[in-house]
Amino acid sequence: MSALISVRDLTRVFDVSKPWLNRVIERLPRALLTAVSDVSFDVPENSVYALVGESGSGKSTIGKIIVGLVPPSAGSVEIEGVDLATETDAKKIEAVRDDIQMIFQDPFASLNPRWRVRDIIEEPVAAKGGKTNGLAEKLLEQVGLSAADAGKYPHEFSGGQRQRICIARALASEPRIIVCDEPTSALDVSVQSQVLNLMSDLREDLGLTYLFISHDLTVVQHMADVIGVLYLGRLVEEAPRDKLFNDPKHPYTQMLFDAAPKMDAFGREVDPPKGEIPDAINPPPGCAFHPRCPLATERCKTERPEMRHIGDTRVACHHAE
């Protein structure tokens, strides 16, 4: 099975310096924030690849680079063998862009309040001059709303219904890949389950591939086939779902699992993890996790660990086995 999305050595650096005059007066150096650092992974067709991590781990930035909203600083993203950042053949770019769509976190911010739902859903097709007769109505029914809703405005819908509209819009151009950036974080639990079930159904019916970005481990465990764990812009571990949850190799993954609240852990007393995510402008040398890591040795402080294969798992740690 060939990879539908192939990410190689992806790096993205943001310049977060103060304006040049302040830098001159206050004698400050340029501040560069490395949001994504040397990340490589493949997403096979018709699978769900999940990226998990805490805030500032670079998961949303990777999603934006893949759909082409943010250019990479180094490295490449190939979708169906085409690199959107360097490809010059307009036809190929067009074809790939049709195949990839995105669902955003906040359904209140990602729908234009002045457009009718019909126009919102048809836009990805109408923008390219495609035929849109009855398209919105068909898609609305596919995501569990009624065709009569097409004439309404977004404010007439609840959060869960709006997220369904976002999904309908993402489906309009008949994509093969959907990048979902925290699609259920803004929703209540009972509505979240409706949206997750809908996404699973659509994946089976339409043969979609999802890149699923989330911080919620229980949601990821429910949805994903393969999971990549990010820490401070670096991929620290990647493994198939059951492998990752049953036998996490990286100490950060283990810490994350221990810290996550569990529904069946009544009155659990655990030692909470120590410390916080370090500053991404001045990341620690060597392994980024070493200041919080129980296994850290001298080597971890100086040498950044390479990705190693252990069985099906890929892990970036000197001590994992």
Place this chain on the structure above:
Amino acid sequence: MTDTPVLSVRDLVVEIPTRHGVLRPVDNVSYDIHAGEILGVVGESGAGKSMTGNAVIGLLDRPARIVSGEILLSGQPIQGLKRDAIRKLRGKKMGMIFQDPLTSLNPLLTVGDQLTETILEHLKVGQTEARKRAIAALEEVGIPAAAQRINSYPHEFSGGMRQRVVIALALCAEPDLVIADEPTTALDVSVQAQIVALLKRLCRERGVAVMLVTHDMGVIAEAADRVAVMYAGRLAELGPVREVLTQARHPYTAGLMASTPLASQGRKRLRQIPGSMPRLGALPTGCAFHPRCEFAQDKCRQEPGPTLDRCDGRAACWFPLTAKQEVSA
């Protein structure tokens, strides 16, 4: 545990008059919290859980107002008190922890100024003693190098540290009751675990009564002793956390539990509650949950659900689930 509960809420009703009629975001809510106990309040957005907390601490924004019911703090009623008197109670007897630590601290004052102000206001101590206590309070919530950090401004702290400062602020006048409104929602998983552990430790060591408002069932399961489930302004279910979460009696609680993805269930399809919570302006007649309830009968459609004290005290439902039904569901 003493006999008089620290906080006792009886038949509390909060109303908001609007152009389109009177809304009731809190409708006939009654519960007690004892010293050293954490009561979890869960529900989806709009269920009235924050509104209940704000009503207790006297921070309801107009035009919302308490229409009827009683709030007893250590046996003393607090409605009818003058605003000044409530101000004295707030901080001294009740502390509040808000969701967003950045907006609940004054960005123009150092953390130390904010802590000493609260201590001087409520305790009879001098400036130096107040500062000493402020440092002790910061140390207690686990802020390293508290003596230096006390002169920092809120923006110099990270999110988790800022939430610790807010907790120190809520606790520095040694209140009997702390209302924590979504204290970990804005935080990352690893920091959330730290804050939950901190709340539990403080509750145990100081015997503070905590009302923990959240929508995260996982946090409730780990932290709370008892849990109150709210739906559309009413209490749906109230009981010890283990019983409510594992053997729900109210169909809404059962649905909520089933729709949360669990590690053990794997890739099975999630059970979903159809529809969404009704808006307060358009509550259905009868039990507010009946349009979404799979066990609804005619009685549910006509008569509003029973209040807790009029049934078994556990689930506000005409036909509470029995263990057998749960299995078949």
